[in-house]
Every structure is written in C-alpha cells, then in structure tokens.
Amino acid sequence: MNAAEPQRAAGEAAQDLVLEIAGLEKTFNPGRSNAVPAISDLYLAVRPREFVSIIGPSGCGKSTLLRLVGGLIKPTGGELSVNGRTAGEARLNRDYGMVFQAAGLLDWRTALRNVELPLELMGWSKLRRRKRAKEMLELVDLGGFASHYPAELSGGMQQRVSIARALSFEPSLLLMDEPFGALDEMTREHMQAELLKIWRETATTVIFITHSIPEAVFLSTRVAVMSPRPARIAAELSIDLPERTPQTRDTEEFFRNVSLVRRTLRSVEGQ
Amino acid sequence: MADPSTTRRARARRTLIFAIFLVVLALLYTGYKAFGQAIDDTQRDWWVVGSFLPRSDDKNMPPVLDILAEFGEAPREGGTTIGRLTLDGALFTLREAAVGFAAGTIIGLAIAVVLLQSRRAERGVLPYVIASQTVPLIAIAPIVVVWGRTGLEFLPWEWQDWMSVSVIATYLTFFPVAVNGLRGLQSPSPEATELMQSYAASRRQVLRRLQLPASLPFLFPALRIAATASVVGAIVGEISAGVRGGLGRLILDFAGKYITGPERLYVAIIGACITGLVAVGVVAAAERLLLTRRGIVAQ
Ligand SMILES: Nc1ncnc2c1ncn2[C@@H]1O[C@H](COP(=O)(O)OP(=O)(O)OP(=O)(O)O)[C@@H](O)[C@H]1O
Numbered sequence A: 001m002n003a004a005e006p007q008r009a010a011g012e013a014a015q016d017l018v019l020e021i022a023g024l025e026k027t028f029n030p031g032r033s034n035a036v037p038a039i040s041d042l043y044l045a046v047r048p049r050e051f052v053s054i055i056g057p058s059g060c061g062k063s064t065l066l067r068l069v070g071g072l073i074k075p076t077g078g079e080l081s082v083n084g085r086t087a088g089e090a091r092l093n094r095d096y097g098m099v100f101q102a103a104g105l106l107d108w109r110t111a112l113r114n115v116e117l118p119l120e121l122m123g124w125s126k127l128r129r130r131k132r133a134k135e136m137l138e139l140v141d142l143g144g145f146a147s148h149y150p151a152e153l154s155g156g157m158q159q160r161v162s163i164a165r166a167l168s169f170e171p172s173l174l175l176m177d178e179p180f181g182a183l184d185e186m187t188r189e190h191m192q193a194e195l196l197k198i199w200r201e202t203a204t205t206v207i208f209i210t211h212s213i214p215e216a217v218f219l220s221t222r223v224a225v226m227s228p229r230p231a232r233i234a235a236e237l238s239i240d241l242p243e244r245t246p247q248t249r250d251t252e253e254f255f256r257n258v259s260l261v262r263r264t265l266r267s268v269e270g271q
Numbered sequence B: 001m002a003d004p005s006t007t008r009r010a011r012a013r014r015t016l017i018f019a020i021f022l023v024v025l026a027l028l029y030t031g032y033k034a035f036g037q038a039i040d041d042t043q044r045d046w047w048v049v050g051s052f053l054p055r056s057d058d059k060n061m062p063p064v065l066d067i068l069a070e071f072g073e074a075p076r077e078g079g080t081t082i083g084r085l086t087l088d089g090a091l092f093t094l095r096e097a098a099v100g101f102a103a104g105t106i107i108g109l110a111i112a113v114v115l116l117q118s119r120r121a122e123r124g125v126l127p128y129v130i131a132s133q134t135v136p137l138i139a140i141a142p143i144v145v146v147w148g149r150t151g152l153e154f155l156p157w158e159w160q161d162w163m164s165v166s167v168i169a170t171y172l173t174f175f176p177v178a179v180n181g182l183r184g185l186q187s188p189s190p191e192a193t194e195l196m197q198s199y200a201a202s203r204r205q206v207l208r209r210l211q212l213p214a215s216l217p218f219l220f221p222a223l224r225i226a227a228t229a230s231v232v233g234a235i236v237g238e239i240s241a242g243v244r245g246g247l248g249r250l251i252l253d254f255a256g257k258y259i260t261g262p263e264r265l266y267v268a269i270i271g272a273c274i275t276g277l278v279a280v281g282v283v284a285a286a287e288r289l290l291l292t293r294r295g296i297v298a299q
C-alpha cells in the first residue's frame, strides 16, 4: 500500500476514490517466448458515482483491464486499489458486480433464481433474497418474467436479468464488458436508457467497456481512450451533456462529443 | 413447462409404438420360422439356403405362443411357475445391479470431481480409468467372489455373494459416469466461472451451484448406458462366478435343459430384456424429472 502514497499526496485522499490504478502492468506468460505484454504503465482513477467508459482498438487489453480490476487475474506490476483494498480483497468483499457480453445466466434457473444466485452464495435468507430479486427484476422492467427460464427470454431480456443480478447485492462498482455488444441497435438504445436510469437510482459507480463511440458518449461522465497493445490510458475526455434522453442523440452537443472521441481514438491508433 | 395433457398423450403414443414394435417382432419371428420350415419340409433343393440360415424348427425356434405359455408352466408338478422363477431371478439381479449402479455412480462422480481439480491429475489418471475397462469381466468375477468370501471379515456386516456381483456392476458403471461426468463438470463457460469468482464463491459453492447442475445433461446419457451395463454385468457376473438366485443362474440352468425345453431359455431372455428396460426406464424417469424444468423440453 505504501506505493499508493504519492498518488494520495498528489490529489484526493484514497477513500474518495472507488478505483485507483497506478503504473499497472500485465504480461501474459511472462518470461516465455509467447509472452504477451497486454497492459503497460496504465493510470486511472475513478471517483464514486462516476460513469467511465473505456474505449480502444480491438485486442488492446480492455477486457484484461476489467479482469484485473475485478481481481480475476493478478497484475504483473503496479498498484491497483478498490475502495482502498487490493482487487483480490475487494472481490472477496463482494465490491463488484460484473456483466459480460454473454449474459451468462444459468439455464436451469428461472430469471428470479438467477438474480438470487449471488445473494444465495452470500447466505441471505430465502425470504430476503426473494424479495430483493423481485425488486431488481422490477428495476429492469422484467417483473412479469420472474418464473421464465433463460431459454424463454430474448437476448436483451437475458442481459437485463444479468444486470439485475450484478446489482442485486449493491456492489460499489459495476464492471461491464461490452454488455450490449450482442444486441440489435434498437434494443441497445433502449438498454442504454435503462442503464442510465438504474445508474441514477442506485448510485453505483460504473466502468463500461464498449466499441461504440456514440454509446460511450451517451452513457458516460468520462471516456477513457486506450492505446493499442500494450495498453495504457492515452486520453481522458469529460463528457458534458445537459441531459441524456433519446432526443439527446440528435443534438449538436452530442455530435460534437462523438466526433471529439472519434478524433482522439484515431490519433491514438495512429501513434 | 410442458402442458400435462400433451405429456400424457406423448406417453400414450410411446406405449402404443412399443406395443406395435413387440407385435411386429413376434410376427417377424413367426414369419421367418414359417419360411424356414417351408424350406425344410418341401423344397429339398433349397438346402443351400437352409444350411446357411439358422434352423427354424420347434427345437431351435419354439413358437411364440409356446414361449408365452411357458411363463405359466411349472418345472415340477404343482411347483413354482417359470414366470415366477424368472420374476424372482430378475428382482434378485435387479437388486445387485441397483446397488452396483448406485455405488458406481458415486465412485464415478467422485473420480470426476477429483480429476476436475487439476489438468495434471486429469492427464495422469484418466488413462488408468480407461485401462481399467480392458480387464475382462469374466476373469475377474470369480476372483471378486472368492475374495468376498474370504477376505472381508473386517466388515461390520456379513459379505454375501450377491454383493460381489454388485461390485462387478460397479466396475462397469463408474467408468462412463467418471468420463462423461468430468466433461459435464468442465462444461460451464469461462464467463460463468468468472462470475462465480466475482461473487467470491467457494470451490464447493461453484461445484454445487454451477458445475454439478451443468453436468446433468452430460451425465444422464452415461447413466443410461451404465444402467444397462450394470444389469448385463450382474448377469454375466452371476454366471461366471456361480452365484445362485439371479437371472444368470437361471439362464445357465435353462440352457442346460435347452434340448428338452427350449422355451424356458426364451422366457429367461425376455426376463433379462425387461430387467434392462426397467433399469433404463428408472434413469429416464429421473432425467425427465430433473431436466424438463429448464425451459428446454428434454427428450
Ligand atoms: N489468458 C491469456 N493468455 C495470453 N494472452 C491473452 C490472454 N488473455 C488475453 N490475452 C491477450 O491480451 C491482449 C488483450 O486482450 P483483451 O481481451 O484484453 O483485449 P480487448 O481489448 O478486450 O479486445 P476486444 O476489443 O476484442 O474485446 C490480446 O492480445 C490477447 O491475445
């Protein structure tokens, strides 16, 4: 934890940050002939209630970054702390909710029982977790589908169940890896609106990986642009939109932000 | 999810198809028999065909009705009927098979769970599991029985011969369960596994909530194979180890009297088939019970 001191001195106290990454390194198969340097010298800080999108060239290491933050894999160097803990500790403390591109629902469980799963693992009583899971399904507008099995739900509905599941235990950090990547454009826009609503209602901090620039602009308070592999954060852009409604997508303001992000991404890729 | 009336209709249709199948089988049998006999009786010139094809006179192929009548026949005047003897034998064999099947399933799953823990264990042990099945059953059956009679005094209960036959059934059962079980336990996607990790699930929780339920669709085909294998294994085990009371012994006895009364052996064979079908039927019922509640209608 000592190496985090300079960061603290440089700005906010560590408690004020949900996520603090300094000089992060990740090399797969280190020291071997097939070594892949995926992330190198990466810095990122996220404050509570922020919505940070991460965008970057394909294969640059976005998913790797998310899995490092989630404590699913270990960094080969640098500092990473979540609410002042290491990523591994934070994972054991259930600080994260994760949503992947594939909804990853258990197909032998109903929507309701899928949302209950993390609560079950955390030892909640049946009554309490059932009540919470119902509330979460209401939140994602699937109140009427509690007893449906995943095979009976559309892709968008499955992804909403997956979001409800990730939020069910009120994690302080929601990690999303291209959650809407497999959805059609209309469903996608609908889901984005829904996610923003949930984000506002639940006061969660979100780290959101996407390939879509308009999606990043529409959702985020901040967009972090990653460089090609080995990845670092090459640029960070604050997104300032007066409001975020379906109409926002057609405003001058929105287009300006989109083209700003696009130009940044292009210049980063050209480097 | 399936509507109960459609399930009932589907079941009625399956029963009907099975009945038709039995009738067709009996007709084919009778038809071939009549054909063969016609060759034998009238057309001496057909001797070429006649010597190729199995004999079809009443000694070799007793008429279907005679076989059915044999169920009610008693070998000794006023004694137990053949049908009853076969039923008793079938129940005896079914018990051996069921105990062996249960033990084999538990052992097979245990092996699968152990091999799941590391790729190295899997690579190191799996070849031996496969090699275990190349040992000829007929050779080990007498060894297991003798061993059971002499070597197991330390057990709190008295070891009986039928238990040795169960061991043989276990030996045949654990293999498909271990191999398919392992594949099933490994079937969850990396995403699902990482999600469980993100909930800080323990290894045991991952096994119970994710890997075991995910393995069921892989496990049931293996269990169906294991069910027939355990019945066949029990019969073969009884025969080669000389254990009395079951279908194996009955088949041996009836085969000895084949020249004078071939119908009996046919009755015992039918009994063995039904026993195997019952074993598979129980597994299939369990499968329907466990897997239809997944939104995808199981077969
Ligand atoms: N387990 C692993 N072993 C070796 N290399 C890996 C592993 N996981 C990822 N990589 C490599 O690390 C790099 C970054 O992968 P990552 O999945 O993080 O990219 P990404 O930015 O998420 O890509 P995409 O936009 O296509 O989702 C890739 O070159 C990939 O081949």
Ligand SMILES: [Mg+2]
Residues within 6 Å of the ligand: A062, A063, A064, A177
């Ligand atoms: Mg990725």
